[in-house]
Amino acid sequence: xxxxxxxxxxxxxxxxxxxxxxxxxxxxxxxxxxxxxxxxxxxxxxxxxxxxxxxxxxxxxxxxxxxxxxxxxxxxxxxxxxxxxxxxxxxxxxxxxxxxxxxxxxxxxxxxxxxxxxxxxxxxxxxxxxxxxxxxxxxxxxx
Amino acid sequence: xxxxxxxxxxxxxxxxxxxxxxxxxxxxxxxxxxxxxxxxxxxxxxxxxxxxxxxxxxxxxxxxxxxxxxxxxxxxxxxxxxxxxxxxxxxxxxxxxxxxxxxxxxxxxxxxxxxxxxxxxxxxxxxxxxxxxxxxxxxxxxxxxxxxxxxxxxxxxxxxxxxxxxxxxxxxxxxxxxxxxxxxxxxxxxxxxxxxxxxxxxxxxxxxxxxxxxxxxxxxxxxxxxxxxxxxxxxxxxxxxxxxxxxxxxxxxxxxxxxxxxxxxxxxxxxxxxxxxxxxxxxxxxxxxxxxxxxxxxxxxxxxxxxxxxxxxxxxxxxxxxxxxxxxxxxxxxxxxxxxxxxxxxxxxxxxxxxxxxxxxxxxxxxxxxxxxxxxxxxxxxxxxxxxxxxxxxxxxxxxxxxxxxxxxxxxxxxxxxxxxxxxxxxxxx
Ligand SMILES: Nc1ncnc2c1ncn2[C@@H]1O[C@H](COP(=O)(O)OP(=O)(O)OP(=O)(O)O)[C@@H](O)[C@H]1O
Ligand code: SF4
Ligand code: SF4
Ligand SMILES: [Mg+2]
Numbered sequence: 001x002x003x004x005x006x007x008x009x010x011x012x013x014x015x016x017x018x019x020x021x022x023x024x025x026x027x028x029x030x031x032x033x034x035x036x037x038x039x040x041x042x043x044x045x046x047x048x049x050x051x052x053x054x055x056x057x058x059x060x061x062x063x064x065x066x067x068x069x070x071x072x073x074x075x076x077x078x079x080x081x082x083x084x085x086x087x088x089x090x091x092x093x094x095x096x097x098x099x100x101x102x103x104x105x106x107x108x109x110x111x112x113x114x115x116x117x118x119x120x121x122x123x124x125x126x127x128x129x130x131x132x133x134x135x136x137x138x139x140x141x142x143x
Numbered sequence: 144x145x146x147x148x149x150x151x152x153x154x155x156x157x158x159x160x161x162x163x164x165x166x167x168x169x170x171x172x173x174x175x176x177x178x179x180x181x182x183x184x185x186x187x188x189x190x191x192x193x194x195x196x197x198x199x200x201x202x203x204x205x206x207x208x209x210x211x212x213x214x215x216x217x218x219x220x221x222x223x224x225x226x227x228x229x230x231x232x233x234x235x236x237x238x239x240x241x242x243x244x245x246x247x248x249x250x251x252x253x254x255x256x257x258x259x260x261x262x263x264x265x266x267x268x269x270x271x272x273x274x275x276x277x278x279x280x281x282x283x284x285x286x287x288x289x290x291x292x293x294x295x296x297x298x299x300x301x302x303x304x305x306x307x308x309x310x311x312x313x314x315x316x317x318x319x320x321x322x323x324x325x326x327x328x329x330x331x332x333x334x335x336x337x338x339x340x341x342x343x344x345x346x347x348x349x350x351x352x353x354x355x356x357x358x359x360x361x362x363x364x365x366x367x368x369x370x371x372x373x374x375x376x377x378x379x380x381x382x383x384x385x386x387x388x389x390x391x392x393x394x395x396x397x398x399x400x401x402x403x404x405x406x407x408x409x410x411x412x413x414x415x416x417x418x419x420x421x422x423x424x425x426x427x428x429x430x431x432x433x434x435x436x437x438x439x440x441x442x443x444x445x446x447x448x449x450x451x452x453x454x455x456x457x458x459x460x461x462x463x464x465x466x467x468x469x470x471x472x473x474x475x476x477x478x479x480x481x482x483x484x485x486x487x488x489x490x491x492x493x494x495x496x497x498x499x500x501x502x503x504x505x506x507x508x509x510x511x512x513x514x515x516x517x518x519x520x521x522x523x524x525x526x527x528x529x530x531x532x533x534x535x536x537x538x539x540x541x542x543x544x545x546x547x548x549x550x551x552x553x554x555x556x557x558x559x560x561x562x563x564x565x566x567x568x569x570x571x572x573x
Contacts, residue, residue: 002509003502024422032497032536033504037295044426067508069501140501 004068011051013060016104023047026065033067036141042118043072043138049111050076050134056101057081058132071120072138079131086124090116147184148347150205150339151194155179157201162524164193164202169414170293174537175527185494188288189340190414190439191448204339204449207358209368212247215331215357217323219315220248221308224255224386224394225337225444226362227464228457230373236391236464240383242372250319251383254334255390256473257311262389262402263475264304264483269403269433275300277409277424277432280399282306284344285439286417287489291349294421295491300435303485305351307393308334308341310483312355333358335365337447338440350485361449387469395458396443400436407433413441497539511535519550 007029009022027044035043047063054061058080066073083089090112097107116122121137160178165171172186173193180193180201194202212218220243227236240251261282269278279300281287290297305313312332319330334341334356342359392398396412409432411420417437423429440446442454450457497511498504514535521531526547528534537543546552 002506005505005509005512007512020426020428023426027422027425029508031293031295031493032495033508034493034496034498034501037491041296041425048426048428067505069505 004066006064006066009063009065011054011060011063013058014055015060016055019052019055020048022051022063030067030072035067035072039072039138039140043074046115046118046136046138047074047076049115050074050136052106053111053134054078054080056097056106061131069140070142071140074119074134074136074138076134076136077131078133082128082130082132083124083126084128086126089124147187148343149182149184149187149189150342150346151182151187151189151191151202152205153180153182154201154203157199159199159201160527161198162527163196163198165524165527165529167192167196168529169418170289171529171533173529174543175524185492186292188285188292188439189338189343190285191339192414194339194448204342204361206336206339206342206361206364206449207333209360209364211333211358211360212331216329217249217319217325218247218331218333219250219252219319220244221252221254221311221315221332221334221356223308223335223337223341223362223444224253224258224391224398224461225447225450225457226335226365227391228394228445228461229362229366229450229452230370230460233373233460233464235380236384236386237380237382238373238376239369241376241379241381242369244381244383245372245376246368248333250315250322252311252315252318253384253386253390254307254311255386255393257314257390258307258393258399259386259390259402259471259473260475261304261307261310261483262393262399262471265302265399265434266403266405268302268304269405277429277435278302279424280434280436281350282393282399283438283440283444284340284349285338285414286437287349288340288343289417289439290421291489292492292494294425295493296425297421298489298491300424301350301489303350305483305485306344307390308336308356309344309348309351309354313482316355331357333360335360335362337362337444337450339448340439348487350487350489352487362447363449363451366451385473387472388465389471390473391461391465391468394444394461395454396438397436398443400434403434405433407431408436409434410436410438412438412443412446414439497536507539510539514538514545517545517551518548521550523549525549 023044030040058078061078064075092113093109095107095109101107119136120139123135126132158179160175165173170186172183174181243251281302336359345354345356348354389402397410400408400410445457446454497507515532518531526534
């Protein structure tokens with residue numbers, strides 16, 4: 001029997017029309033699984049920010065979402081340019097988004113701070129030239 | 144409310160099992176089983192999409208016939224504003240209202256009049272409840288039902304005010320009781336509706352305990368009966384109108400929102416667009432808005448499946464009709480609409496749940512994934528489910544089996560015939 005389930009997604013590069021597809025799909029599955037609405041909301045917001053970051057700052061990547069009875073783990077992996085200074089990137093308002101991206105309404109530098117705010121754990125593992133792996137966890141209440 | 148009531152249903156003898164509807168249903172509520180469409184009531188939001196798409200007219204809505212009037216001593220017609228958009232060259236709403244009386248209703252009460260009161264109340268409510276922004280309109284019962292079953296995080300944004308039809312019903316009843324001295328049960332409040340969702344909203348209301356509407360008559364039913372009376376009415380028009388531009392605008396998309404006299408709103412129509420807006424709203428993707436107006440039908444209520452005119456043409460007609468009217472004719476100060484707030488909390492109904500606890504849900508979802516992998520991902524519909532994933536969910540829910548997929552069945556038969564021929568060979572060797 002399965003005590004966890006993993007959902008796997010590919011996030012294509014530079015495709016804004018498809019950005020958000022993965023978080024929508026996760027959202028609808030979590031709803032069917034009876035996860036509490038407020039938790040789904042956190043996961044959806046945090047995951048969407050991460051998904052968009054992969055589209056804008058890296059050239060797409062993969063997402064694995066694992067649900068167990070205790071927690072939801074979201075792993076976003078890309079082979080993009082990496083993040084030079086993670087502390088700086090985490091600061092509210094910091095952004096390297098170019099003008100054309102800002103014109104689309106992104107680049108407020110609020111993505112990573114929101115991902116931290118809406119999850120119980122956020123770990124960023126990044127290497128320049130190699131890529132970035134962001135791991136987020138949201139705990140499920142035991143009842 | 145124990146069982147789920149829905150107005151949209153199948154006329155079995157007309158259904159060809161062609162699977163057009165299963166693909167169109169926004170909540171995947173329909174399956175074709177044994178050659179006939181079946182609606183799972185708890186998933187249905189009465190949007191009417193399946194009525195629109197069915198080439199064989201096998202889907203229809205339940206509503207009351209005009210005979211329902213005979214059940215009451217005194218009847219009042221409540222025309223939805225969308226009714227006014229159905230007629231060519233109509234330049235005065237009073238003609239429609241007079242004709243309704245001529246055809247036998249004892250009185251009329253314009254829903255658009257109550258709509259102006261709802262607009263006034265909403266204006267105040269929106270202004271005073273910034274913490275609830277964006278506030279989502281609740282006049283379209285399909286949208287409210289959709290949010291109740293699929294967008295639990297948005298329930299707190301719902302505008303907790305009765306729909307104009309329900310408010311009109313309470314006010315009309317009060318007025319009639321005062322005027323006639325009859326008891327409430329002798330008075331019939333009959334709403335003339337553009338859509339099946341309103342029938343459901345009366346039978347199983349959301350947000351209020353009870354609707355004052357006694358019956359719902361379809362616009363398309365009353366239309367041919369009303370036309371000749373309208374011709375008759377032209378020469379002695381009674382002044383019955385109680386609404387102006389704001390009230391009549393409610394019949395089309397953007398009407399309710401514009402009645403708030405604020406710029407900070409979004410108005411979306413058409414069920415697929417509504418769902419997109421709700422998804423994005425749930426993910427915080429919008430800048431701060433005060434109000435969101437949502438109508439399940441394209442064009443707004445004029446696009447309801449029980450109307451006759453093309454919704455876009457009807458919208459133009461409404462625009463022409465209201466052009467020379469005052470901004471509003473009904474005002475809160477004139478009467479009492481204090482009962483117009485919701486009195487029954489809306490609870491999330493997780494009808495789509497796949498397990499009764501987390502452990503079971505994980506197991507079941509894993510099984511859905513395994514099955515989906517096994518299916519050819521053609522979403523061909525031959526199994527009667529709209530997608531391969533939907534079939535997988537049905538199997539896990541125990542209402543379908545793997546061999547319902549013709550591709551799996553074929554494989555299975557191949558394997559079986561392979562085994563049989565091997566048996567034959569063995570037999571020959573013996
Ligand atoms: N996956 C990634 N790969 C490389 N750099 C990243 C990645 N994710 C974030 N960054 C860097 O961190 C910065 C801050 O990210 P954050 O999501 O907080 O803001 P943003 O994406 O620039 O703007 P916003 O998310 O508000 O639209 C980005 O501008 C970018 O330089
Ligand atoms: S569209 Fe649906 S209801 Fe209409 S005939 Fe086809 S299967 Fe039956
Ligand atoms: S009315 Fe709408 S929700 Fe109900 S079965 Fe038809 S398409 Fe589906
Ligand atoms: Mg970002």
